[in-house]
Amino acid sequence: MLNLRLPGPTSCPQEVLDAMSHHMVNHRGPEFAALLKNCGEKLKPFFKTQNDILILTCSGTGGMEAAVVNAVSAGDKVLAISIGVFGDRISKIAKTYGANVTDLKFPMGQAADVDAIKKALEADPSIKTVLVTHNETSTGVTNPLKDIAAVVKSFDKLIIVDAVSSLSAVACDVDGWDLDIVVTGSQKGWMLPPGFAFVSVSQCGWQAIDQCTTPRFYFDLKKARDTQAKGETPWTPNVSLMFALGVSLDMMEKEGIDAINKRHAEMGAYIRSKVKALGLPLLADEQVASNTVTAVGPFENGFEPDAFRKILNKEYNVVLAGGQMELKGKIFRIGHMGWFTKEEIDECFDAMAKTLKQMDYKV
């Protein structure tokens, strides 16, 4: 078996994988309707929301596109906060669909600065919407979303959140923090294979959607909401994954959201301590380091993270992620979201220690 230490796809419990091979049913029949309704309801406590949560057959990026094309019109003034690749991606989606985007970028490895966001909103009252990532997968940093949302809402702006790699592992209080559109992906904190985006929409979010003029069809969230209320999806959904979602949500309900958050927080701290014990550099400031993915590097001593990952994969069946975009070849990343055991993590670090020795790594 692989020790899959990616920030998605993640390993899944056997019960979940077994559910993936469920025989097909009528996606417009009563059995599927009951499953869909059950899943829609059971997702809510993990988002800490009473909002509608829509289940879309696409990746997390598809979910982010849905958020943008439903709520941002061409010409809308938008503030795009970015602390890495996925923050840049939301900005790119908004630009693609004609939004007038102001980029507010922070250095790789750091979180967004709340005061800088406040200043940007003060400087341009015409901004309608703020786009932000909760957890930046490319750098392993979790933004102070509660504080960011408080500032955004004090200016009465719409807030769209990429929570793809945070929910449900990291607390995201959708109603408490007044988040309008929040997107996550099945293959991250949900102990599931990829194939679904889950999208939460607030009342304020629906009002923005009502006024939005950007054309949309496959990703039409109002259609998704109205159809889901009738126990169906507008288009043929990923039926297999819905069965698996039913299983993973039951498991997660049993564990409880607080216990899940605690497990991830403890594992995040444990992994950072193990990285430091190996004498390796942590990319993220420790105060804002993510509890779902840890970025290690950059390396300035000639060490090649990609060569390191190749050996780990080939000789130890341990799969780490590399760096993306400008961090390509400069860092590696360890995923620890969704379903994992301490044994797997320890095995991963044992293999890392052996490989470092093999590569004659000098601290």
Place this chain on the structure above:
Amino acid sequence: MLNLRLPGPTSCPQEVLDAMSHHMVNHRGPEFAALLKNCGEKLKPFFKTQNDILILTCSGTGGMEAAVVNAVSAGDKVLAISIGVFGDRISKIAKTYGANVTDLKFPMGQAADVDAIKKALEADPSIKTVLVTHNETSTGVTNPLKDIAAVVKSFDKLIIVDAVSSLSAVACDVDGWDLDIVVTGSQKGWMLPPGFAFVSVSQCGWQAIDQCTTPRFYFDLKKARDTQAKGETPWTPNVSLMFALGVSLDMMEKEGIDAINKRHAEMGAYIRSKVKALGLPLLADEQVASNTVTAVGPFENGFEPDAFRKILNKEYNVVLAGGQMELKGKIFRIGHMGWFTKEEIDECFDAMAKTLKQMDYKV
């Protein structure tokens, strides 16, 4: 077990369902790259093409949206041929994205008339693109696509084909008929669960895509092509379904495209003969009746197809599809695409005969 007689999702072979529960792997690693390349190549003979075939994580409708947003610009003159719900849907997608659509509609149960298409193209030389369904799932009619394409190409127009419920069950000679963009869905003729659209793009298609100004991101086909060439997908794909696709393509390769087409043709004829033997009306003209889905009705004697379907489902585990849109409550539909056995079909008809008797159906 259900006797699932829908025009998708369809029942899947156990080997395919088993593959759905494959453990997760790195979607940016060598194992997945080899699988993706293999699947991309093995899809080609079923499309009878040398074109790139892109594998998108979405439903068939998502694939049709991809075709439209990549190749049709706002303001483009488009001829949308419709013989039912799915023909109407392509037209709706094109209108959503600002195309200037001329609708050419034919009565439910009939195929498109090639002469009428010719006249429409003669009447308006500004038409750039023709949209057409190969197999209309809502009425169980297969369009004479070869003849339609010959006319469209004699006017040198781009042709976009919804082959969602025809490929690979019904012959679709993409290169021989010079089809530019052809879309199908995994849950139809491919013996797979839903979750993928497969999209074939010709050289002419890529030229149109190069010139198209409609914004796209998740469904960007050039990005899909360039990333797939490197053994990856732009966004996290449905990894489970890729493993299942590998299995189904191996099975289909073994059976062979001609044998698959023949099996569907024979089953189509057999089912129509069984429907007639029960004294039930066929919606489609027999010359153009589909070999993947048979529409039965409309009923003018007070018989309620939806009540009939409910009994079949509850008492016999046989699941038929109902009518859609204006045919809702007026017909039922029997799916026979992808993976099926004669025994299942016979059991379906036995159950139908018993239920008709139970309902005191008068021919």
